[in-house]
Amino acid sequence: MKSTVIRPDALTVSGTNLEHARSHNRRAVLETVRLNRQLTRADLARLTALTPQTVSNITAELLDAGMLLAGAPLRGGARGQPAVPLSINPDGAYSIGVQLDHQTMIAVVSDLAGRVRARTERAVHRPDPQTALPLIVQMHDELRRASGLDWTRLLGMGFVMPGPFGVEGMTSVGPTTLPGWEAVDGAWLSRRLGLPVLLQKDATAAAIGERLYGMASELRNFIYLFIGTGLGAGLFLDGRLYTGGRGNAGEVGHMIVQPGGRPCECGNRGCLERYVSLRALYETLGVADGELATPAHLSGLPIAQNGERWLDSAVGPLRQAVNILESLLDIEAVVIGGLLPPDWLNALVERLHPLPVSIRHHDGERLRLGSAGRDVVALGAAALPIFDEFNPQYEVLLKNGRG
Ligand SMILES: [Zn+2]
Incomplete structure (x- = not known):
């Protein structure tokens, strides 16, 4: 399957393609208003680093199209002009x-x-x-x-x-x-x-959902580890989504964390997702091929015996992965979420402490639970x-x- 999302390495990112620049700027304006809920044109120019004229043109277009709403003018604007607060029109x-x-x-x-x-x-x-x-x-x-x-x-x-x-x-x-x-x-x-x-x-x-609607809205640099059937990650670096050269950045599931470890279908041994994934959990529980192997079934299970065994086997590889990702990317937090039911996710994250010392070791919450819920x-x-x-x-x- 081919990813069709426009990638940052596309050669069209330049001032010569005016239509591209226009839509890129429009997106920046929309996203900035959305993240901040309400902004004046002056705020927008400052936050997006666009010229006041460009902001004025784009907001006029978005107001016309019904995507932005203009609020009551604020008193005391600079140079006697009342500033108009702009917000997203949900029904735009x-x-x-x-x-x-x-x-x-x-x-x-x-x-x-x-x-x-x-x-x-x-x-x-x-x-x-x-x-x-x-x-x-x-x-x-x-x-x-x-x-x-x-x-x-x-x-x-x-x-x-x-x-x-x-x-x-x-x-x-x-x-x-x-x-x-x-x-x-x-x-x-x-x-x-x-x-x-x-x-x-x-x-x-998931990383986009967490950045726009979840707990990561104030994070400019984070990685979202998504525990699904396998394991993947989404990256926000400098406030921008990073998808890599061919759209596959964040395939951390196949990062080798246990040399000579469990064999993986990719041909290597000791890949992270052979320890940290629903599939690895199902295997430990002995339900890998049965109909019982669903997240819904897991949420009704007490984390005893085999569940503990899985947590024990997942913690070491995951700690190592967190250390690698922090050292490589200097991110503010590793957000952990995905399809694992909340009680299992909590148990896993609790066991990851204490984390290995890294460049982030003086900072507060290095690990965070994904917050935006099931539909993130x-x-x-x-x-x-x-x-x-x-x-x-x-x-x-x-x-x-x-x-
Ligand atoms: Zn692999």
């Missing part, structure tokens, strides 16, 4: 987020402020694209009916699933990736669903079309501004 646009994992497909429709306006869920069993597609269509129709929203303001769909994407010799094998998705990309899904679709890895979408990945997925620089539907909304 909508977006669908779909999270596909081995056993569950969750779909939400979120508004521009990131509120879930309708939600639906299906049980699945490692579906291939042909099986998943009719389900996605069903869920889309259900969201449209249940939300009653103006669907002409739908920007598109963000679709997320476990990575890695398109790594030769690594992707098509192994029980932690999903079968049959190798050749699928956003264009294929867009054609079949009739709306713009962006693909992303679940760990990356689907919400992160829904954010993808909203922040896509080339969203065609977005351009349509801007041109047909409600004025």
Whole structure:
């Protein structure tokens, strides 16, 4: 599977492509307003480092299109001009987020402020694209009916699933990736669903969700470790999502933490996800191939005996991974979350202390629990079309501004 999210190494990031720069700046303005809830144009110019004229043009466009709301002017503005506070108009646009994992497909429709306006869920069993597609269509129709929203303001769909994407010799094998998705990309899904679709890895979408709606909104540098069937990570560096050269940054599941350790389908031994993942947990519990192997089943289980055994085997490799990531990236925090039920996640994070000394050892909370709840990945997925620089539907909304 190919990731279609625009990557930072694209050669088009330059002042010569005016349309690109414009949409990039527009995204920066929207994201900054969203993170700060309410800002004046002067605040925006300061925070985005854009010129007042550019901010003025972009906010005028976004106000016309109904994506921003202007509040009552504040008194005492500089040079006698009252400053107008701008905020996101929740009903300015909508977006669908779909999270596909081995056993569950969750779909939400979120508004521009990131509120879930309708939600639906299906049980699945490692579906291939042909099986998943009719389900996605069903869920889309259900969201449209249940939300009653103006669907002409739908920007598109963000679709997320476990990575890695398109790594030769690594992707098509192994029980932690999903079968049959190798050749699928956003264009294929867009054609079949009739709306713009962006693909992303679940760990990356979780990091986006946590940054926009969760506890990471004040963190500029963090890594989100996503414990799913396998293990992945999403990175925010200097306040920006980092996806790497081919969109596979954060594939920490295949980082070797135990040389000569447990064999992994990737061909190496001692990979992190052979110790820290739902699959590793299921194996320890002896339910790896049974129907009992679901996060829902885990949440009803006391963490005794075999659960303790798994925690013991996961703690050493995970501590080492935290040390490596902190040393390499100088991040403020490692956020740990994913599909593991909260009591299991808590037990795991508690056991990680004391952490090995690292460059961050004087700082406060080096480890944090993911906070944005069960739908954080689907919400992160829904954010993808909203922040896509080339969203065609977005351009349509801007041109047909409600004025
Ligand atoms: Zn591996």
